[in-house]
Amino acid sequence: MNKTIRRTPDGKPERRTPDEMLRDAVSDDTDIPGKGKPLDLKAYFRPDAEHRMAGKILRDNNVLPAHLQERKDAEEHLKNADEHLQRATEKIAPLQKAIRPLAQTLIRTFSYDKEMCETLGLNALPENFHPDAETPPASASDLLGTISTFDQLCKQYNARVRDLTYRYLENLRLAHENIEASKKRQLVNRSLLPAYAPIAKVDIEAQKEYIQTRFPLLPERPRDWESRLKTWLRSQKPTLWHRMFRST
Incomplete structure (x- = not known):
């Protein structure tokens, strides 16, 4: 029986164990730009990282400014x-x-x-x-x-x-x-x-x-x-x- 190979978003084989992937995800969450600060969604096209993230969320949900x-x-x-x-x-x-x-x-x-x-x-x-x-x-x-x-x-x-x-x-x-x-x-x-x-x-x-x-x-x-x-x-x-x- 063939085992499914997990891959990273860029297509490379995923070498990390599940525990390592979970640890890295938690670490990424702590580094989210602008975390803990209110977002000005009216101006999410500004070049700041937090507004780019807000823009992606809105675009993914078909929401326009x-x-x-x-x-x-x-x-x-x-x-x-x-x-x-x-x-x-x-x-x-x-x-x-x-x-x-x-x-x-x-x-x-x-x-x-x-x-x-x-x-x-x-x-x-x-x-x-x-x-x-x-x-x-x-x-x-x-x-x-x-x-x-x-x-x-x-x-x-x-x-x-x-x-x-x-x-x-x-x-x-x-x-x-x-x-x-x-x-x-x-x-x-x-x-x-x-x-x-x-x-x-x-x-x-x-x-x-x-x-x-x-x-x-x-x-x-x-x-x-x-x-x-x-x-x-x-x-x-x-x-x-x-x-x-x-x-x-």
Whole structure:
């Protein structure tokens, strides 16, 4: 039966007896650099032997120093913000595409967008919703259905935009906090090794304006929209009014 040969960390055959190995281990323990003194783990990258040992312990356990952990968290939040923006855009774009022709049809029906908004009690529409001369107005029989579909799609669109705005800006806010915390920590403790390629400052207000410009909230019809529409129809074509609202 072959006997297993014990070896030292450098690969050489281990010649010491177990008692000698135990004695040497105890002796090594007494010579640990900085033994009995508190370790400043916030600055373990300093070149001192005790900090190198602390660094190895932390690295072996996948623990980063605070300023690098804050940078890592900032990068993660920035990544989450970009990914959420991409996913939300993929869901919002089809709604924008479906809403625009409906809005253009309604604007043509009311002659121009201001009259449409005043009639239905809506806020102003985005500039890119304005129709061209070839856009047909809604027919009398389709007007109510067109308005209802337009409103439903606007509500779906607005809900997704509000969710995007909150999640996107919240991730940017958390990223900004971690970036600033990492910078302050390094300024206070000059012995810390600086993080590689510092992250650019996050301008949350500029990003908020970007989202609002790219995905403006659309008007949703008020509760009294139907009575408003009836009043407008009375002033336009009484015959059309009677055809659409026979019960009145």
